[in-house]
Amino acid sequence: QKEVxxxxxxxxxPEGAIVSLNCxxxxxxxxxxxxxxxxxxxxxxxxxxxxxxxxxEDGRFTAQVDKSSKYISLFIRDSQPSDSATYLCAMxxxxxxxxxxxxxxxxxxxLLTVNP
Amino acid sequence: xxxxxxxxxxxxxxTGQSMTLQCAQDMNHNSMYWYRQDPGMGLRLIYYxxxxxxxxxxxxxxxxxxxxxxxxxxxxxxxxxxxSQTSVYFCASRALGTNQPQHFGDGTRLSIL
Numbered sequence: 001q002k003e004v005x006x007x008x009x010x011x012x013x014p015e016g017a018i019v020s021l022n023c024x025x026x027x028x029x030x031x032x033x034x035x036x037x038x039x040x041x042x043x044x045x046x047x048x049x050x051x052x053x054x055x056x057e058d059g060r061f062t063a064q065v066d067k068s069s070k071y072i073s074l075f076i077r078d079s080q081p082s083d084s085a086t087y088l089c090a091m092x093x094x095x096x097x098x099x100x101x102x103x104x105x106x107x108x109x110x111l112l113t114v115n116p
Numbered sequence: 117x118x119x120x121x122x123x124x125x126x127x128x129x130x131t132g133q134s135m136t137l138q139c140a141q142d143m144n145h146n147s148m149y150w151y152r153q154d155p156g157m158g159l160r161l162i163y164y165x166x167x168x169x170x171x172x173x174x175x176x177x178x179x180x181x182x183x184x185x186x187x188x189x190x191x192x193x194x195x196x197x198x199x200s201q202t203s204v205y206f207c208a209s210r211a212l213g214t215n216q217p218q219h220f221g222d223g224t225r226l227s228i229l
Contacts, residue, residue: 041222046219049217106158
């Protein structure tokens with residue numbers, strides 16, 4: 001079993017739809033959870049960063065973490081064509097000195113297309 | 117701000133040739149990373165440097181070497197390129213401290229014939 005599982009899609013939705021992207025993980029040491037967005041021919045850029053279980057909201061984006069189920073989600077409200085990209089989940093364990101470890105483990109990414 | 121800069125952006129090599137990919141960051145970050153991204157495989161860590169003067173292997177280090185030249189620069193070298201190393205290579209950096217995310221460059225697209 002891979003440490004991080006992410007459905008690669010592709011996912012195609014109409015403009016204005018609510019999008020739900022998900023990852024599951026098996027390593028209970030993971031404590032820090034991130035979502036990156038990657039446009040075609042560009043590097044990943046950080047969208048959301050969460051530590052605790054629960055929800056974190058930033059504009060149209062909501063990140064949700066359920067550590068008991070080892071499941072994280074990213075919701076996009078009122079999706080726009082500019083949201084079309086690959087979305088990568090990433091996570092890391094706690095370092096010995098506290099805080100996030102140096103290394104991230106990534107999901108394979110979900111390709112999202114939002115159609116006008 | 118430039119952030120993380122990778123050079124070159126594209127390169128085609130023949131099998132057996134050597135090549136050094138360059139990465140520089142201007143954010144005064146302590147940690148730097150090299151990843152490769154392949155279709156269906158996601159991002160895989162090749163090597164990383166937690167701080168200046170240290171380097172460690174990641175998930176897929178075979179066939180690669182790295183040099184942390186100074187705090188700003190972290191290079192990746194392919195001594196004898198193989199077709200299996202055809203990929204998109206990303207460099208990333210991270211600040212010291214808790215809860216700091218990694219920041220990525222825009223990648224080097226490498227084809228080995």
